[in-house]
Amino acid sequence: METIKIGMLGIGTVAKGTYRTLEMNRRKIEEATGVSLEITKILNRHPERDRGIDIPKEKYVTDADEIFHDPEIQIVVELIGGIDTATEYMAQALASGKHVVTANKAAIMANGQMLQELAQENHVLLRFEASVAGGIPILTAIQDPLAANEFSEILGILNGTTNYILTQMTEHGTNYAVALRDAQEKGFAEADPTADVEGIDMGNKLSILISMIYGFGLPQSQIPTKGITDIASADIEFAKEFGYRIKLLASAKKKGSKLEASVQPTLVPEDHVMAGINNEYNAVYLSGNAVGDLMLYGKGAGSMPTGSAVAGDIISVAREIQKGSAYDLTPPLRYDAKLYYNGEGNSKYYIRLAAVDRPGMLGRIGSVFGRHGIGIQTMIQRSGGNSYSKTVPVIFIVYDINRSNLQTALNEIEQEKSVMSVENVLRVLK
Amino acid sequence: METIKIGMLGIGTVAKGTYRTLEMNRRKIEEATGVSLEITKILNRHPERDRGIDIPKEKYVTDADEIFHDPEIQIVVELIGGIDTATEYMAQALASGKHVVTANKAAIMANGQMLQELAQENHVLLRFEASVAGGIPILTAIQDPLAANEFSEILGILNGTTNYILTQMTEHGTNYAVALRDAQEKGFAEADPTADVEGIDMGNKLSILISMIYGFGLPQSQIPTKGITDIASADIEFAKEFGYRIKLLASAKKKGSKLEASVQPTLVPEDHVMAGINNEYNAVYLSGNAVGDLMLYGKGAGSMPTGSAVAGDIISVAREIQKGSAYDLTPPLRYDAKLYYNGEGNSKYYIRLAAVDRPGMLGRIGSVFGRHGIGIQTMIQRSGGNSYSKTVPVIFIVYDINRSNLQTALNEIEQEKSVMSVENVLRVLK
Numbered sequence: 001m002e003t004i005k006i007g008m009l010g011i012g013t014v015a016k017g018t019y020r021t022l023e024m025n026r027r028k029i030e031e032a033t034g035v036s037l038e039i040t041k042i043l044n045r046h047p048e049r050d051r052g053i054d055i056p057k058e059k060y061v062t063d064a065d066e067i068f069h070d071p072e073i074q075i076v077v078e079l080i081g082g083i084d085t086a087t088e089y090m091a092q093a094l095a096s097g098k099h100v101v102t103a104n105k106a107a108i109m110a111n112g113q114m115l116q117e118l119a120q121e122n123h124v125l126l127r128f129e130a131s132v133a134g135g136i137p138i139l140t141a142i143q144d145p146l147a148a149n150e151f152s153e154i155l156g157i158l159n160g161t162t163n164y165i166l167t168q169m170t171e172h173g174t175n176y177a178v179a180l181r182d183a184q185e186k187g188f189a190e191a192d193p194t195a196d197v198e199g200i201d202m203g204n205k206l207s208i209l210i211s212m213i214y215g216f217g218l219p220q221s222q223i224p225t226k227g228i229t230d231i232a233s234a235d236i237e238f239a240k241e242f243g244y245r246i247k248l249l250a251s252a253k254k255k256g257s258k259l260e261a262s263v264q265p266t267l268v269p270e271d272h273v274m275a276g277i278n279n280e281y282n283a284v285y286l287s288g289n290a291v292g293d294l295m296l297y298g299k300g301a302g303s304m305p306t307g308s309a310v311a312g313d314i315i316s317v318a319r320e321i322q323k324g325s326a327y328d329l330t331p332p333l334r335y336d337a338k339l340y341y342n343g344e345g346n347s348k349y350y351i352r353l354a355a356v357d358r359p360g361m362l363g364r365i366g367s368v369f370g371r372h373g374i375g376i377q378t379m380i381q382r383s384g385g386n387s388y389s390k391t392v393p394v395i396f397i398v399y400d401i402n403r404s405n406l407q408t409a410l411n412e413i414e415q416e417k418s419v420m421s422v423e424n425v426l427r428v429l430k
Numbered sequence: 431m432e433t434i435k436i437g438m439l440g441i442g443t444v445a446k447g448t449y450r451t452l453e454m455n456r457r458k459i460e461e462a463t464g465v466s467l468e469i470t471k472i473l474n475r476h477p478e479r480d481r482g483i484d485i486p487k488e489k490y491v492t493d494a495d496e497i498f499h500d501p502e503i504q505i506v507v508e509l510i511g512g513i514d515t516a517t518e519y520m521a522q523a524l525a526s527g528k529h530v531v532t533a534n535k536a537a538i539m540a541n542g543q544m545l546q547e548l549a550q551e552n553h554v555l556l557r558f559e560a561s562v563a564g565g566i567p568i569l570t571a572i573q574d575p576l577a578a579n580e581f582s583e584i585l586g587i588l589n590g591t592t593n594y595i596l597t598q599m600t601e602h603g604t605n606y607a608v609a610l611r612d613a614q615e616k617g618f619a620e621a622d623p624t625a626d627v628e629g630i631d632m633g634n635k636l637s638i639l640i641s642m643i644y645g646f647g648l649p650q651s652q653i654p655t656k657g658i659t660d661i662a663s664a665d666i667e668f669a670k671e672f673g674y675r676i677k678l679l680a681s682a683k684k685k686g687s688k689l690e691a692s693v694q695p696t697l698v699p700e701d702h703v704m705a706g707i708n709n710e711y712n713a714v715y716l717s718g719n720a721v722g723d724l725m726l727y728g729k730g731a732g733s734m735p736t737g738s739a740v741a742g743d744i745i746s747v748a749r750e751i752q753k754g755s756a757y758d759l760t761p762p763l764r765y766d767a768k769l770y771y772n773g774e775g776n777s778k779y780y781i782r783l784a785a786v787d788r789p790g791m792l793g794r795i796g797s798v799f800g801r802h803g804i805g806i807q808t809m810i811q812r813s814g815g816n817s818y819s820k821t822v823p824v825i826f827i828v829y830d831i832n833r834s835n836l837q838t839a840l841n842e843i844e845q846e847k848s849v850m851s852v853e854n855v856l857r858v859l860k
Contacts, residue, residue: 021578021720031645032577034760129575135721137575144574145559145567147462148451148741215461273727276706281723290451290738291565293711294728297703298721308720311578325755330464 003036004318007067007098009043009089010080011060014103014130016053017307018077022314029311035318041067043080064089068096075317077310078102087111094118094126099326101313103130103306108333109204109220112211116331123327125320127313132205133158135305136298137312138284142212143332149288151213155429156250158205160280160301161189161196162228166236166246166265167278175233188280198227199248199263206250206263208333209284214254217335218261224344224403226264235352235424238380238395239267242350245275246426253345257338260345267350267397267428274429346400348377348428351410353394354420357383361418365394368416372409375399391420397428433466434748437497437528439473439519440510441490444533444560446483447737448507452744459741465748471497473510494519498526505747507740508532517541524548524556529756531743533560533736538763539634539650542641546761553757555750557743562635563588565735566728567742568714572642573762579718581643585859586680588635590710590731591619591626592658596676596695597708599666606661618710628657629678629693636680636693638763639714644684647765648691654774654833656694665782665854668810668825669697672780675705676856683775687768690775697780697827697858704859776830778807778858781840783824784850787813791848795824798846802839805829821850827858 008015022029022037030036040059044051047060067073076093078100080086086107090100095118102108108115108128119126129139133156157163161183168179180197183189195201203220210218228248239246244267252261268275273295277283282300287293299305320326355361362381369376380395398406410422438445452459452467460466470489474481477490497503506523508530510516516537520530525548532538538545538558549556559569563586587593591613598609610627613619625631633650640648658678669676674697682691698705703725707713712730717723729735750756785791792811799806810825828836840852 017720024719025578025580028580029578031764032760135718135724137571140575141567141571144746145570145739145742147745148455148459148738150455150458273706273711276703281703288565288738289454290447290734290741292729292732292735294565294726296724296726298724302722304720305722308578308718309575311720312575315577316574319759320755322759323753323755323757325750325753327753329749329752330462334461 001030001034001036002322003038004074004321005038005040005072006075006077006314007041007070007073008039008077008079009064009067010078011042011044011051012079012081013303014306014310015079016051017303018079018310019053019055021304021307021311029315033315033318035322037314037318040073041070043067068092068098073098074321075099075101075314077314078104079310083107083110087115090115091118094122094124097122097124099125099317099321101127101310101317103128103310105131105204105208109207112208112333113217113335116333120328120331125317125326125328127317129313130306130309132208133282133284134300134302135308136282136284136296136300137309138296139212139332141296146288146291146294149290151286151288152254153287154209154213154252155274155285156202156206156209157247157274157277157283158250158300159196159202159248160282160299161193162248163277163282164188164280166228166231166248169231169233169236170245173233176229176231197229199225202248202250203263206252206261210252210261211333211335214252214259214339215334215337216259216339218341222341224262224264228265230424231265232424234393235426238352239350241380242267242378242397243270244268244428245270247274247277249429254339257340258342259339260342262344264427267426269429272429344403346402348400348430349398349406350426350428351396351398352423353413354391354423355394356418356420357390357392358418362394364416364418365413368409368413369398372405374401374406374409393423431460431464431466432752433468434504434751435468435470435502436505436507436744437471437500437503438469438507438509439494439497440508441472441474441481442509442511443733444736444740445509446481447733448509448740449483449485451734451737451741459745463745463748465752467744467748470503471500473497498522498528503528504751505529505531505744507744508534509740513537513540517545520545521548524552524554527552527554529555529747529751531557531740531747533558533740535561535634535638539637542638542763543647543765546763550758550761555747555756555758557747559743560736560739562638563712563714564730564732565738566712566714566726566730567739568726569642569762571726576718576721576724579720581716581718582684583717584639584643584682585704585715586632586636586639587677587704587707587713588680588730589626589632589678590712590729591623592678593707593712594618594710596658596661596678599661599663600675603663605663606659627659629655632678632680633693636682636691640682640691641763641765644682644689644769645764645767646689646769648771652771654692654694658695660854661695662854664823665856668782669780671810672697672808672827673700674698674858675700677704677707679859684769687770688772689769690772692774694857697856699859702859774833776832778830778860779828779836780856780858781826781828782853783843784821784853785824786848786850787820787822788848792824794846794848795843798839798843799828802835804831804836804839
C-alpha cells in the first residue's frame with residue numbers, strides 16, 4: 001500500500017484530535033482510500049513538555065524547515081493558529097509544492113486570497129473545511145453536491161460558546177454571567193471569551209461562507225456585529241412569550257445584486273428548525289433555488305470534531321494525489337462578484353422599553369412609531385399593579401424597518417416623559 | 431469555454447428538475463466549474479406529448495442508442511426509474527465509456543454492485559447522490575469530509591410521505607386515513623402509497639447507506655420493516671404524554687462486528703433533534719467516533735431538490751473529466767465487510783393494551799413481564815370512570831428487550847382474562 005507522508009505544524013487541541021482520528025480509524029481510512037496516511041513530522045517547539053498524547057518522540061521537530069524541506073512530505077497540516085506565523089508557514093509550504101490543510105479561520109479570513117493564489121500558482125491544493133463550523137462539512141457541501149444552487153439566504157449558528165450560554169439562559173432561566181461561568185467551567189468558553197461573546201468569531205466564519213457562496217469579499221470588520229453580553233433574562237422570557245427563541249445568528253441574504261449580512265442576537269420562531277439547535281451544537285441553514293431549505297447540524301468545535309474535518313480534508317487531498325489531480329481548476333474562495341453591500345438590511349425588530357405606567361403612555365409611543373411609518377405587529381405591556389406611576393416593561397415587535405430609521409424613532413421615544421429607557425433592540429427572523 | 435455534453439434518459443419529474451436547475455443557474459455553474467454543461471439529447475419515447483417544460487424539440491430522441499452511440503456525449507443521466515430497463519441502460523452507457531449519474535435507488539439497490547464493477551472496469555464514474563434523501567448531500571458527506579469516521583449509529587427519516595402523514599397526525603390530531611388523503615391531495619403521496627407507507631422505500635435507502643457506511647450488503651428484504659398504517663391517534667397522543675414524537679425511522683447500529691438494522695415507527699424523545707423533523711422534510715443523523723453527532727436536513731424528494739442533487743453529481747463528474755481524473759480508485763458501494771447481522775437487536779418498547787379495568791389486572795400483567803425478565807420503565811392506565819369492568823387503554827414502556835422475547839411475553843399476556851388485545855407495539859429510541 002502506498003504511503004502519503006504528512007507534516008503537521010503544532011500539537012495543540014485540534015492537532016491532537018487530527019492525530020487521534022487518523023490513528024483510531026486507520027484501517028477504515030486505508031480501506032476507503034487504498035493509501036496509508038502517515039504523519040511523519042510534527043512541529044513542536046517544546047518537545048520536552050507532556051502533551052497528554054502518546055506520539056513517538058522522533059516525530060517531533062523544532063524547526064518548521066525540517067517539514068518544508070522534506071521532499072517526502074506531500075501534505076502540510078497547519079494547526080498552530082493565529083494569523084502571521086501561520087500564514088507565513090502556509091505560504092512556505094505551498095511555495096515548496098506541498099498541499100496545505102488548515103483549520104485556521106482567522107488566517108484564511110485575513111490571507112485566504114493570497115494563499116489560494118499561491119496554491120493555484122504552485123498547482124497544489126489548499127483546504128480548510130475545519131475553519132467553518134468544525135466537524136460540519138458545510139464547505140464541501142457548498143462546493144460539490146450543492147454547487148448547482150443559487151442561495152438566497154444563509155443562516156448560521158456558528159459558535160458553540162454563545163449557543164451554549166443562550167441555551168442555558170433559555171432552559172434554566174440563569175442570567176448571562178452565571179451561564180458564562182458555567183460554560184467556562186465545562187470548557188465551552190475560554191478564559192477570555194471576548195471573540196466569542198462579541199460575535200467576532202462568528203463574523204469571521206460568515207465572511208468565509210460569503211466568499212464561498214456569493215463569491216464576494218466581505219471582511220468581518222465590515223459586517224454589523226453585536227454579541228450576547230447585553231441579553232437579559234427578561235429578553236429571553238419575553239421572546240418565549242411571543243413564541244421565539246433568542247439565538248446568536250450569522251445571516252446573509254442576497255436579493256438580485258444586493259447583499260445583506262450581519263451577526264446579531266435574533267428572535268427565531270420556535271417552529272423554525274434553527275430554534276432547536278441547542279447547547280454547544282452549531283448549524284448552517286441554506287435556502288437554495290433548487291434544493292430548497294437545507295440544514296447541516298453538528299459540533300462546531302472541539303478536538304475530535306475539528307480533527308474529523310481536518311482528517312477529511314487530508315483524505316480528500318490524498319485521493320487527488322493518487323489520481324494526479326491534486327489541484328483546483330476553479331478556486332473555492334472568490335472575491336470578485338459584482339454585488340452591492342447593503343449592511344444588515346431591513347428586518348422585523350423586538351424592542352424592550354422601560355416606561356412609567358401612566359395614562360396615555362402607550363398612545364404617545366404608538367404615535368411616534370406611526371409618524372416614522374413603523375408598523376407594530378404585536379405588543380406586551382406588563383401591568384404596574386393597582387397603582388400608576390410604576391416602571392414597567394413594554395415590549396414591541398415591529399414590522400420590517402431599517403435599523404437606523406428605527407433608531408431615529410427610538411431616540412424620539414426616549415424623549416417621552418413616560419419612557420425611562422430603551423432597554424434592548426433585537427432582530428426578529430421572519 | 432469547454433462544453434461537456436450530456437445525454438438524459440427520461441423526461442419525468444426529476445429529469446425536468448435537473449434540466450431546470452442546470453438552465454436556471456447556468457452562469458453560476460459556469461463560474462464555479464469553468465465549463466459549460468449542455469444536455470444535448472433527451473430520451474423521450476413520446477415527443478408529441480406536452481411535458482410542461484420548454485425544451486427545444488430537436489433535443490428529443492426516441493432511441494436510447496442515439497445517446498449511447500453519440501461519441502460527443504460524456505455523461506449519461508438515467509432518470510427513467512424502475513429497475514430492469516434502467517439497469518440495462520446504465521450498463522450500456524458505462525460499457526460505452528460514459529459516466530453515469532442516476533437518482534434511481536431501486537436500481538442501485540438491486541444492481542449497484544454490478545454497475546459499480548462495470549464503471550470500475552471501464553474507468554468511468556457512477557454517481558447516485560440523489561438516490562438517498564433527494565437534495566440532502568449525505569452520500570458525498572460520508573464519502574469525503576466524514577471519511578475519517580467510524581459510525582456507531584445511523585438514524586434516518588428518509589421518506590417525505592410518511593413523515594408528512596405522521597406530522598399531520600401529531601399536530602392536528604387527524605387519523606391516518608385523513609392524513610393520507612391530505613398528503614395525496616398535496617402531492618406528497620402517490621395514488622398507490624404502498625411502497626412509502628409500508629416502509630419499503632425507506633428500507634431501500636437504508637440499504638444503500640449501510641453499504642456505503644459499513645461496507646456491508648444488506649438487501650431491503652432482509653431488514654425488519656414495519657410501516658405506519660396501524661399507527662392510531664391514540665398512539666400519537668400517549669407518546670406525547672410520555673414526552674415522545676412518533677417518527678418512521680430507519681436505523682442501523684454497529685457494535686463491534688455486530689450490525690443491527692430496521693425500519694419501523696419509533697418513539698423519538700422530544701428533545702432529540704430528529705423529533706423536530708417535520709412534514710415532508712427528511713434527515714439523516716449519524717454518530718461518528720470523531721465528529722460526534724451530526725445531522726443533515728432537507729427535502730428528500732420533489733422535482734427541484736432531487737434535480738439539485740443530480741445536477742451536483744453532474745458538476746462533480748464534469749470537474750473530474752476536466753482534470754482527467756473521472757474514475758474511482760476505491761468504489762463507494764461495498765458489500766464485503768465481515769459483520770454479523772443481528773436483525774433489529776434489542777430496544778426499549780412502547781406497548782398499548784386494551785384491558786378490562788378490574789381488580790388485580792395490572793398485577794397479573796406485571797408479573798408476566800417480571801417472569802420474562804422485562805423491566806417496566808413507565809406506565810399509564812386510563813381510568814374506566816367510577817364503574818369497573820370497562821375496557822381501558824394500558825400503556826407500558828419497557829426497558830431493552832429482544833422483540834421476539836417481548837412477543838412471547840405479550841402472547842402470554844393476551845391469554846389473561848382482563849386483557850382484550852395487544853393494540854400496538856412500537857420501538858422507543860433511547
